[in-house]
């Protein structure tokens with residue numbers, strides 16, 4: 121019997137076990153909070169929001185597996201990517217069901233809202249994309265489709281990431297702090313793939329590229345935020361940009377994106393200095 125917490129050789133993988141359990145925690149918390157009346161005056165709406173956040177986060181985590189396993193030289197991270205992706209699909213199904221419940225299970229209304237409201241259309245397109253990835257996530261489907269076609273299909277995850285961020289931004293209206301952080305991080309994640317494809321050597325991207333990407337993603341986030349405030353509220357570009365250098369406006373999204381990128385680059389540098397070369401590791405394992 122294959123358990124989700126076992127690795128490919130059938131042995132217990134602590135990494136898989138921890139991630140498997142952790143993926144249930146947000147849903148468990150929301151169910152608990154709902155049951156005990158901890159979700160405020162509009163509990164169903166709050167549950168939709170919280171589960172929405174826990175849909176987009178695993179999508180980002182799944183996208184982060186490739187960069188993280190390379191930068192941190194942690195190849196075993198691949199063991200949890202499928203699990204995280206399937207969890208994202210499970211969360212979007214709950215998110216969608218809660219939304220349907222908030223419409224009193226009036227499926228005709230739900231369908232018409234999806235057609236009429238652009239942010240719901242976009243969210244639903246992302247849901248369909250996740251469904252396609254989840255349905256083809258088994259080893260059997262990888263074999264049936266063939267590695268190349270499977271990989272091509274699973275590139276859909278990039279489009280799903282973009283749709284998820286747009287859905288998030290559109291429904292947030294005024295509160296754009298976290299959506300802007302997510303948009304900046306998505307820029308970093310997609311930029312990493314682009315640089316890897318263009319400048320990677322043997323599937324590896326040199327750390328200076330990762331550092332440069334982090335700076336560009338930070339600047340891009342600041343410019344994106346300023347452009348949004350200009351278009352939505354006619355706010356002067358320079359005033360929004362200046363806020364990134366002021367302590368009074370709190371930590372701005374661009375600073376968060378830059379800090380995460382720089383921290384990752386630094387972690388990669390430390391790892392490169394401390395990791396034993398693969399050959400040495402093999403020799404040690406044989407002794």
Ligand code: HEM
Pocket residue numbers: 165168169170172173174175176179212215216219234240243244245246247250284287288291292
């Ligand atoms: C992969 C697909 C999806 C992702 C990643 C996603 C993510 C999110 C996120 C992050 C939020 C905002 C949470 C917050 O601000 O605290 C949200 C809100 C919401 N989503 Fe989704 N969602 C997806 C698909 C859908 C679908 C298919 C529907 C329904 C057809 C839907 C309906 C809603 C609704 C109604 C809200 C709240 C809007 C409001 O209160 O004004 N979402 N979603």
